[in-house]
Amino acid sequence: EIVMTQSPATLSVSPGERATLYCRASQRIGSNLAWYQQKPGQPPRLLIYAASTRATGISAKFSGSGSGTQFTLTISGLQSEDFAVYYCQQYSTWPPGTFGQGTKVEIK
């Protein structure tokens, strides 16, 4: 069974700085990876699919890269509304829709 591992678990970043989040798959998944943002008390929001394609209405400050087993989400110019938990999710192998454990981006 595929395992998605996100790092770090918590990332402390100052407003205006850039945050880099990592997601590693235990087996190759091509570019079949999505990223979500979840704020407290809210549902997840799709940010990125196909590893690097921004979803509709998502700011260009969010960018995704990677393929195979190593993926990155970069958030530039962090603002207060960007502090949240971010999840990666693979959609390549069974079981479907496997999520990582999340990275919390907090204010430094």
Add this chain to the structure above:
Amino acid sequence: EVQLVESGGGLVQPGGSLRLSCAASGFTFSSYWMSWVRQAPGKGLEWMATIKQDGSEKYYVDSVKGRFTVSRDNAKNSLYVQMNSLRAEDTAVYYCARPIVVIAHGIYNWYFDLWGRGTLVTVSS
């Protein structure tokens, strides 16, 4: 407005049953696969079940197979999940979600482009 609204959550005893509903609006419900995703308190996200547009195919995570049944009523733009033999570990917020389905390595897979706000299910005596 495109939205999903869940209902039916609450407190239930271990071994009990509960039926969740999800009302869809703002898009052609019958054209989309639909899913349930859950999140235990303070934990990550877990895909739980997915149903095809006409209900002819259903997929479940192993931990709920045989206990939970997903269904839909396209005439009512509604998605359901019947949850039986509930356990403490089923305690979670249950989200209705719209999957974007892809075929990878010959099997269906998905990510989610639309989510409801969720409904909390608590299994406790």
